[in-house]
Amino acid sequence: MSESLKTTSVPQAVYDALRESIVTSAEAPGALLTETAIAVRYGVARPTAKAALERLVSEGLLSRRPHHAAQVTELSRDDIEDLYGNRALLEEAALGILASDGVVPIAALSVHRELLEHARADNRAALARTDVEFHRALVLAQHSTRLAKMHGLLMGEIELCIGQVQSHQLIRPDEIAEQHQGILDAVAARDADLAARLTREHIIYARDRLLQKYDDDHSEDS
């Protein structure tokens, strides 16, 4: 008790824990989450649980109808295309500006090194997480509050998406690392067009991997 130095706020902690168990698919898509259930699970009052749920709803990770329990959203094929299409738009623009400004995304560099570690260890789950973090770092380097906010909105659902379709199973770590390196090089060379193009291609590549796995999973039961 006297050990913990600075726990974040209670709703924040509930939100974090809940979010984690959702994106890792510990909560199956479609699973029902009632306010009281969350409240007792984390030992908080119902309004607190409610706040966390509402936040997740507003981010698209949960959905709910007025007098019903919230449930983990199930992403459709169209959702995946929508998410990655918009993501490509945002990151392409961000990288283009970054490169033309000649800004070196320092934070992204260290994340990139961490990613290389995971690639070498062939730790696919950690790699998927670090990959997301890398892209977040890139966008943050552009110092646009709204761009970062919008991108964060997308990445939340994309993490869910990666968790639901267990896409990291068929990711080739060396390819990811190579593509990231290419983007960083283009930024360093201040080649805006190249950086933008490589970014879009990288995202489309990830999307196609995801869709491929999605289709495989869904061809069985049709």
Add this chain to the structure above:
Amino acid sequence: MSESLKTTSVPQAVYDALRESIVTSAEAPGALLTETAIAVRYGVARPTAKAALERLVSEGLLSRRPHHAAQVTELSRDDIEDLYGNRALLEEAALGILASDGVVPIAALSVHRELLEHARADNRAALARTDVEFHRALVLAQHSTRLAKMHGLLMGEIELCIGQVQSHQLIRPDEIAEQHQGILDAVAARDADLAARLTREHIIYARDRLLQKYDDDHSEDS
């Protein structure tokens, strides 16, 4: 009491009312809004007021530090540039896709007609409101859930921005209407590049008007 037929939920109503009074600058930028003050103003319980405030915070219309009253965000010059830059990115992309798909944004057409009415009547306040609605309708026509969500996020702050800088005072209604017509024509002609270009120019035009007014207002007191 027995008259009102179908009020939306209470927090929703509070949110709507509060949002309206913020974007119209009825609440001055920087004004302090305590939970209890909102609660008594609208005759609701404090948790209800709290929910409305938190929602406005998450949309960027209010800002707050942990144990302090929320206050109406004051947008800086950089904020305006950030907002309009990102808005241009989103709408440019949306219109490009709309045009290349040859989708006629039906809802936008009727809003455009309404806008023409206001332009003829030289009702600048209504025109500014309808202008925002027109752009929302355009983006909605593209049927991308995430794009609409992100755009909505931006437009909330942009409405605030328009309210704070009373920019409609120096808007030329005929120019706005003309630019909108040009965009609609380009979409009808399925000219994606033109539609995208005109959209960006239109938004940059609006931004520059805003910045001009902003600079005028701030040159006095420096």
Add this chain to the structure above:
DNA sequence: ACTCGGACATTGTCTAGCAAGTGTACGAGC
């Protein structure tokens, strides 16, 4: 087999209250 009614689950909203953090103003000491 169909409709209707009622029990149950869940959220919506309120009241009440205590704990904790933050700023301010006032007074004591130098």
Add this chain to the structure above:
DNA sequence: GCTCGTACACTTGCTAGACAATGTCCGAGT
């Protein structure tokens, strides 16, 4: 007169409990 510290007022953070409104489902009666 100035500075520092303390106490107070204000506000939010979070909890507990209660009741109403609403949606769902199942069973009874026709």
